[in-house]
Amino acid sequence: MIVVTAPTGDIGSQVLHGLLDAGEAIRVIARDRSRLPADVQGRIEIVEGSHSDGTVLNRAFDGADRLFWLVPADPRAASADAAYVDFARPACEALKQSRITHVVSISALGRGWLKNAGHVTATLKMDDMLAATGVSYRALACASLMENVKRQAGLIKSQQAFYWPFPQDQAEPTCATRDVAAVAVDLLKNPTWDGFAEIPMLGPEDLSFREMMAIASEVLGQPVTYHEMSDEDLRGMMLKRGASEGMASAMVNMMVAKKEGMDHLVPAEDRSNNPTTFRTWCEEVLRPAVLAA
Template sequence: MIVVTAPTGQIGRQVLGRLLAEGEHVRVIVRDAARLPAGARERVEVVEGSHRDLDVVTKAFAGADAVFWLVPPNPRAESVEAAYLDFSRPACEAFTAQGVARVVGVSALGRGTAMAGKAGHVTATLALDDLIASTGVAYRALALPSFMDNLLRQAEAIRDRGVFTAPVSGDLRAPTCSTGDIAAVAAELLRDDTWTGVEEVPVLGPEDLSHDDMARIMSEVLGRPVRFQRVPDEDFRARLVGFGMTEAVARSMLDMMRAKEAGLDNGVSRASGGGSPTGFRQWCQEVLSPAVLA
């Protein structure tokens, strides 16, 4: 039995699809079962509720061999520590009480770097890894850079104004990965019952690109000019607050981006493993282009 949390989200939905395609017995935790992908509802066990609730995770983890753990975004959180650590404490209790053997979690690059202690969401994510590992469960933390799919949030600006933005330098090269590749690695680990201990598993994509590189590739794939524009840090923070984020979450996002600007994501070499197959051009062709041109 494999339990999948956040099965209607960007990553969890793809993890669920891969597991079902392989004929795995899957149980999901979901607030609203009607939001599950078409065809999945009849093929999974459903526990309705929030996976921050002890009663819900206790029920869901009963008899489970492996759990895919993903903390959903909470733009209204009073702090990122509350959003990540407090949210996950009931699950950590249930991992032990229900005898879960293995957990695969969505985490971040940066452990051991000088920037890790003040990297906002990344700092909280790495602290969550430590919390999960302290339960004694076998754990694989997917150590991730920025997601290509985050650009979908700017699909309208790319379509209408030919621009996308971020509070980083246009010439900073760093890894990025697709959520499809993240889901593939997660599903493989969840299906493998041979691993033990605690390790990070980087998912780095096949190449390092700058935002200027991305703009060039987008322009070529979309057949229209696209440029990258750096936004000032405080404009970025204020924009997030304007979208409804708490000041604490917006500040944490800015701290994370500042850490990435300082090289947070550049400390792991693909020579040691972690390269994933989907390049940015392929992702643009398969994912971004349909979203922009729709």
Template sequence: MIVITAPTGNIGRHLLSRLLESAPAASEDLRVIVRDPARLPDTARGRVEVITGSHAEPAVLDRAFDGADAVFWLVPPDASRTPHDAYTGFTRPAVKALTDHGVGHVVGVSALGRSTPLADRAGLVTASLAMDDLIAGAGVAYRALACPSFFENLLEDVDTIRENGVFTDAVHPDLKAPLVAVTDIAAAAARLLLDRSWAGAGSVPVVGPQDLSPNDRARIMTEQLGRPVRYRHQPLDELYTTLVGYGLNEAFVQGIVDMKRAKDDGLDAGIARTPNTTAPTGFAQWCAQTLKPAVLSAPATPEAS
């Protein structure tokens, strides 16, 4: 029995589809924890056991982990909490449920940077690494998928790319760093969940085939979209003020700022690519398959009042 948390999210939906389509998964029972079962894909109907609720709730976790052999654990972003509460606080009930039900294997989504001097001052990344330690301390076999920033973060800038040819971030324009597509994270998770011959605790880097700077990405987007795209570097103080203005928890916002500063200082740099850590999807391919259709689609028209 494999339990999938956040099965309708960016990574979880790809993982669920991959497991449903995978021949090795045919002998595996699948169970999902989901707030709204109506959001599950049609292919999952009648093929997965559904536990309705939030995986923040101890009672939901108790039902979901009963009889489970492996769990895919993903903490949803919650900008109303402090980083500590958003990661380790959210995960603590799951650790108890894992122990109570004797779950053997857990695969989680985490971050790069553990071995760097920046790890203890990297905001949300620091909180994510503390979550890894909490899960590993439960005595389960644990693999943290250590990921850099996602290609999919650019989808938040679709409107400004479409209308102004601009995307924004807070790292140096020429800083080369790894990135990854969420489909490749899901593929790495599926492999580990289906082949549970591993033991102990550790991390598995999942990075795309090349390091790219924001200026590199602007050039590739220009080529793929057939229209000029440029990068706007956002100062960290402006980022902080903007996010606090949206009503986000100030400690969480500071966690984002500290993470961005650490990434700008090289938090994600220096990852040695191997066949086991290098994901196949390149940025140009992702732009063609995902970003271009999103940019070229017509923006939603507000309903008349």
């Protein structure tokens, strides 16, 4: 039995479908079962509630041996530590009392970065805490996700513009959520691994935002111009949308660390686990999103 958290999110839903296609027995933790597709609900066990709740976790972990762990975004949390470390504390206690032996978690690049990198620093603390329970643990250390571009599909369609606080000519790794989910599914289907390790999710290539928007322009058949925001613009935008001061600062700190080279700490030696190019992603994910915006 595999427990899947965040089963209605972008990555979690793809992990859920991949495991179902493989014939695995699945139990999900979901705040609202109505958000799960009707054709899926009859094929899985559902425990309603939050996976920050120890009682919910104990029910979900009963009889299970594997876990897919993903912390949902919470921009209103008091801080990044509250959003990740404190959120995961009940899971640590529940894991110690369960029969779960293998955990796959969605994490971030940045191991070895010495400055505060906001979300990344908190995520790595969470990884260490969960791994310390004694389970075999694989952290999928993600670069920035291509899906971050999709979040601005409406602006891309209406204003032919994309806004982000990053130098336009600085090349960075990016990965597609489909590739991250595929690696998670493979690890959960084949739990022959042990110990604690990180698996870098770097995508197949490093691209600058200038290059990415040029590709998007070609695929969409319309110009898409990149606009570099300031860090303070990002902070202000998050606060205006309801984020806490702590989470807005965490986002800014993460972006500063990325600009200073955090995502290049891992040598890009083997990228075969992330085959989706940005062009393919634009053709198959971004273009439909922009057309529907």
